[in-house]
Amino acid sequence: MSHPARTEAVQKAASRSIRTFPRPMDAQGRPVRVSVLYGSRTFNADRMRERVPPEVFARWSDTIEHGRKLDRPVADAIAHAVKEWALENGVSHFCHWFHPMTGSTAEKHDAFLWFDKDGRPIEKFTGSMLLQSEPDASSFPSGGMRSTFEARGYTAWDPTSPMFIMESPNGRTLCIPSAFLGYHGQALDEKAPLLRSMEALSRSATKLLGLLGETVHRVTVTVGPEQEYFLIDRAYAGLRSDLVIAGRSLLGARAPKGQMLEDHYFGSIPPRVHAFMEEVELELYQLGVSAKTRHNEVAPCQFELAPIYAEANIAADHNQIVMQTLRRVALRHDFLLLLHEKPFAFVNGSGKHINWSMQDARGENLLDPGKNPQENLRFLTFLAATLLGVYRHSAVLRASIASHGNDFRLGANEAPPAIISVFLGDFLTRICDGIASGDVSVLDPGKAMIELGISRLPAIAKDNTDRNRTSPFAFTGNKFEFRAVGASASISFPTTCLNAAVADGIDQISAWAAAEGSGATAVMAAVRRALVESAPVRFDGNGYGAEWVVEAERRGLPHARNTPAALRALATDGAAALFARHGVFSHEELHSRFEVRVEQYNKKVEIEADVLRDLVDTVVLPVAIAELADARVQGEVGPAAARRYHELRARVEALDAARQALEFASHGVGEGSEADRATAFCGHVVPALSTLREACDSVEAMVSDSRWPLPRYREMLFLS
Numbered sequence: 001m002s003h004p005a006r007t008e009a010v011q012k013a014a015s016r017s018i019r020t021f022p023r024p025m026d027a028q029g030r031p032v033r034v035s036v037l038y039g040s041r042t043f044n045a046d047r048m049r050e051r052v053p054p055e056v057f058a059r060w061s062d063t064i065e066h067g068r069k070l071d072r073p074v075a076d077a078i079a080h081a082v083k084e085w086a087l088e089n090g091v092s093h094f095c096h097w098f099h100p101m102t103g104s105t106a107e108k109h110d111a112f113l114w115f116d117k118d119g120r121p122i123e124k125f126t127g128s129m130l131l132q133s134e135p136d137a138s139s140f141p142s143g144g145m146r147s148t149f150e151a152r153g154y155t156a157w158d159p160t161s162p163m164f165i166m167e168s169p170n171g172r173t174l175c176i177p178s179a180f181l182g183y184h185g186q187a188l189d190e191k192a193p194l195l196r197s198m199e200a201l202s203r204s205a206t207k208l209l210g211l212l213g214e215t216v217h218r219v220t221v222t223v224g225p226e227q228e229y230f231l232i233d234r235a236y237a238g239l240r241s242d243l244v245i246a247g248r249s250l251l252g253a254r255a256p257k258g259q260m261l262e263d264h265y266f267g268s269i270p271p272r273v274h275a276f277m278e279e280v281e282l283e284l285y286q287l288g289v290s291a292k293t294r295h296n297e298v299a300p301c302q303f304e305l306a307p308i309y310a311e312a313n314i315a316a317d318h319n320q321i322v323m324q325t326l327r328r329v330a331l332r333h334d335f336l337l338l339l340h341e342k343p344f345a346f347v348n349g350s351g352k353h354i355n356w357s358m359q360d361a362r363g364e365n366l367l368d369p370g371k372n373p374q375e376n377l378r379f380l381t382f383l384a385a386t387l388l389g390v391y392r393h394s395a396v397l398r399a400s401i402a403s404h405g406n407d408f409r410l411g412a413n414e415a416p417p418a419i420i421s422v423f424l425g426d427f428l429t430r431i432c433d434g435i436a437s438g439d440v441s442v443l444d445p446g447k448a449m450i451e452l453g454i455s456r457l458p459a460i461a462k463d464n465t466d467r468n469r470t471s472p473f474a475f476t477g478n479k480f481e482f483r484a485v486g487a488s489a490s491i492s493f494p495t496t497c498l499n500a501a502v503a504d505g506i507d508q509i510s511a512w513a514a515a516e517g518s519g520a521t522a523v524m525a526a527v528r529r530a531l532v533e534s535a536p537v538r539f540d541g542n543g544y545g546a547e548w549v550v551e552a553e554r555r556g557l558p559h560a561r562n563t564p565a566a567l568r569a570l571a572t573d574g575a576a577a578l579f580a581r582h583g584v585f586s587h588e589e590l591h592s593r594f595e596v597r598v599e600q601y602n603k604k605v606e607i608e609a610d611v612l613r614d615l616v617d618t619v620v621l622p623v624a625i626a627e628l629a630d631a632r633v634q635g636e637v638g639p640a641a642a643r644r645y646h647e648l649r650a651r652v653e654a655l656d657a658a659r660q661a662l663e664f665a666s667h668g669v670g671e672g673s674e675a676d677r678a679t680a681f682c683g684h685v686v687p688a689l690s691t692l693r694e695a696c697d698s699v700e701a702m703v704s705d706s707r708w709p710l711p712r713y714r715e716m717l718f719l720s
Contacts, residue, residue: 096108098191145186153180155180201499206218208513217361230299231335255713291305316490356498365479377527390505396578399575402562429538631644662689
């Protein structure tokens with residue numbers, strides 16, 4: 001019989017009923033179609049067109065297309081329209097919803113309530129209220145850009161991302177997607193640099209398209225982030241402080257069964273989880289978030305939600321809404337949502353695959369192979385530019401996905417390695433090699449395609465581009481999949497870094513082509529040069545293999561094995577120059593990102609150390625000592641009991657030694673800079689945590705079921 005607390009948790013989990021929820025119905029009593037429901041809680045373009053004068057809508061559209069500023073009369077008209085729509089939908093408050101450098105979101109709610117000149121209550125919302133708000137900037141991480149006494153910060157409306165209504169059990173709030181800036185204009189958030197990087201890439205891409213003879217006024221970055229997550233029953237979470245506080249299990253012996261039978265991936269979705277997914281999707285559809293795909297992932301209790309692509313800043317907003325909605329709805333279904341990159345040892349961790357591409361103002365995907373030589377040249381040009389940017393700035397891209405949680409995932413099963421490389425597939429690799437090596441005797445695009453035997457490039461390329469799960473950056477037919485991003489991360493920073501890197505590659509090809517002359521032949525010469533230089537980053541083999549580490553080092557590719565090592569790339573002159581060239585980060589802003597991420601790493605390791613200390617001191621050691629006392633008495637029964645006693649005693653002694661080693665390692669961190677402390681945490685505390693965890697798991701395996709109070713892996717992963 002198991003411990004009473006565990007027994008109660010198992011019984012609760014096993015007896016949960018499947019939650020039902022009311023679905024919107026039409027006049028005939030039928031469920032409302034998704035196409036009708038979609039975006040019903042967003043102030044989207046159609047709703048804007050219906051509620052504002054034509055000239056106001058035209059000015060707003062001009063802002064979206066060309067990035068021009070809104071004047072006050074236009075802002076006032078939009079503010080009035082959105083206020084009336086919000087009030088009709090039961091909204092009482094509004095907030096500027098933004099992405100501080102915590103990786104999450106923030107909001108400060110203000111009521112529409114105001115008083116007229118006679119003191120009568122009214123609802124008021126003006127253009128100035130819409131455009132800007134002022135939260136306390138000193139209470140968010142700023143990496144040294146703001147001191148505690150420098151409290152002033154501003155949120156500025158992002159008019160390209162639709163406003164939306166967020167529901168709570170007893171009310172509704174209008175959320176205004178915004179950027180967050182300091183008093184002197186510094187970007188204090190994740191949104192402002194993302195918008196800057198999108199503008200930078202658009203400038204670079206439109207210039208290169210001009211060299212190709214195409215007049216395009218704008219290029220957008222499109223992103224579709226796939227979100228992986230775990231669900232466990234809340235009854236188990238209530239007994240596991242590590243899951244609640246650290247977001248992952250800091251101890252836990254291996255279950256007899258994990259994912260080795262490969263029976264969970266794409267399997268039948270458990271009914272209780274299916275009900276959860278349906279409620280999540282219902283909320284997301286109303287918020288204009290395109291939840292397209294749902295399925296079981298590889299590990300037990302692991303699942304995935306994938307959207308249709310959107311412009312990068314909107315996709316970043318939507319992914320934050322997805323994470324918030326998953327958390328909120330999970331509680332209604334008595335689940336705890338886990339977004340940590342490695343919440344359970346011995347099974348796969350969770351990532352967030354960013355499907356990334358570029359699209360011109362005509363809606364044409366620049367990474368989609370074309371139907372004629374001109375379109376194929378465009379495809380190869382932007383493919384080569386992406387390869388060149390990723391190759392030159394791979395260290396920055398590695399830094400963009402670095403976190404304490406991701407350190408447990410990168411390089412493990414089902415996750416890419418910590419070496420940034422690009423997978424193209426055999427067919428595209430053969431094309432790139434043929435151009436780079438000079439096997440093509442001419443640089444005329446049409447003739448070159450014929451010499452390479454690829455006159456049917458569109459159909460062949462899509463059919464011959466396989467997926468490579470071991471590649472952190474893989475081409476998948478008409479887009480790249482940045483697979484190395486962690487599940488809990490905001491997609492804004494890695495997308496910002498990728499945009500800047502590719503913009504740099506595009507600018508280099510433009511410069512090389514301009515030096516060669518003009519026309520398609522000059523561009524082809526630049527493409528060849530880019531493919532020659534970037535050849536080391538192309539790798540189609542097994543990224544998990546030990547031989548790839550050796551080969552990558554031979555090629556000169558960076559290999560930052562942990563977060564402190566990876567983040568150093570943000571403190572280099574090369575990174576500062578990259579972001580300054582494209583107006584994405586000032587030197588001060590980039591340094592702040594380095595400081596914030598280093599500090600976050602340190603705090604997360606400290607939290608884990610404190611939680612594990614507490615678990616060992618108050619749970620594991622007392623239980624182990626009690627078990628050892630019983631085993632000592634029983635040891636007199638016979639040889640088997642004696643052996644068990646001596647084995648358990650050795651394991652308890654190892655546990656105590658590991659506990660003391662963690663204390664020693666923690667004291668050795670010191671009081672230096674955050675970067676120095678991060679190196680010490682990584683080099684001493686993290687290994688000590690791992691050793692202590694192994695000692696805990698070893699003891700757990702010998703403690704009787706009736707005495708062990710913490711839900712075991714076999715229960716959390718399989719009994720819910």
